[in-house]
Amino acid sequence: MDLPEFNATPTDRLRPLLAACCDVPRWVDAVLAGRPYGDVEALTGTADKALRELDAGDVDRALAAHPRIGDRAEGAGTEAAWSRNEQSGVGDDPDVRAALAAGNREYEKRFGRVFLICATGLSAQQMLTSLRERLTHDEVAEAAVVHEELRKIALLRLAKVVS
Template sequence: MTFPSADSADVLPLPAFNGLPDDECERELLACCASPPWAARVAAGRPYGTAGALAAASDAALAELDWEQVEAALAAHPRIGERAAGADRAAAWSRREQSGADDAGSRLQAELVEGNRAYEERFGHVFLICATGRSAAEMLAALRERLGNDPAAERPVVREELRRITRIRLGRLVGPTPPEEGR
């Protein structure tokens, strides 16, 4: 999968990212993934020589999060089909990522609402999917399929979706990250 390039207004060049004070760097990273332990670990790993090295460090930090920390990151994501409020980077990126749901008709919107409700009831957290490039119908089909998972099967899927979203957002923050091999 290749990741979208950053908008020039959003890009924080990697050398500038590397030079940020720790607290400011962590604040920028929280727009990519709302996990303070993840942001602290990624910030502490600077300097990164390439966007690929940053992406690999992000993947490693995400893999080390316990489930409670993953759930805290999930809480920052709006439901599929709902628009993130706010003017910050994370909200703007979320609206852009979910733009495939913008053209959903009222029936499809209602099915997404019902699917989100059923998912949250079953798993106790928001349905997370890397929505970039997906239509509302594709997201609904994935939601319905994943409702068949038990919690033990769903957790690795959620982690992978969070990783994919985080990678895309890192690409928007510092510039394109390299395509992933074998995923």
């Protein structure tokens, strides 16, 4: 949809699309409250500001909606379709998939959450390299990286909503 349509779409129809970008109700509410937007930059600025203000609980909630890197998102919903497209760089190499699965398990054991990366445009090897590097982070450093990756994903998805 274009920006005028975004501004005019009823809240009950727009809310699920925004939740597919970032499943945090207060973020969705902040983006909706800013309407009407004069330009896409204003929309992006409001969305970005609200994303930067997410707390640890918000990030955990948003992570619950993301599949593991290398897992194919199931379902016909918007978020599942976006996830499949975003992870298209994972490919079908069984060795890489196995390494990602093992890395995911190690990451989840270490940090207690799924490994999140803005996978758009990344190869499977780039994702795996990042996963291995991030396993060396302490909890505070990794939490900051996760928040930033979530922010990048949400903004990319918002750009898909308003194109």
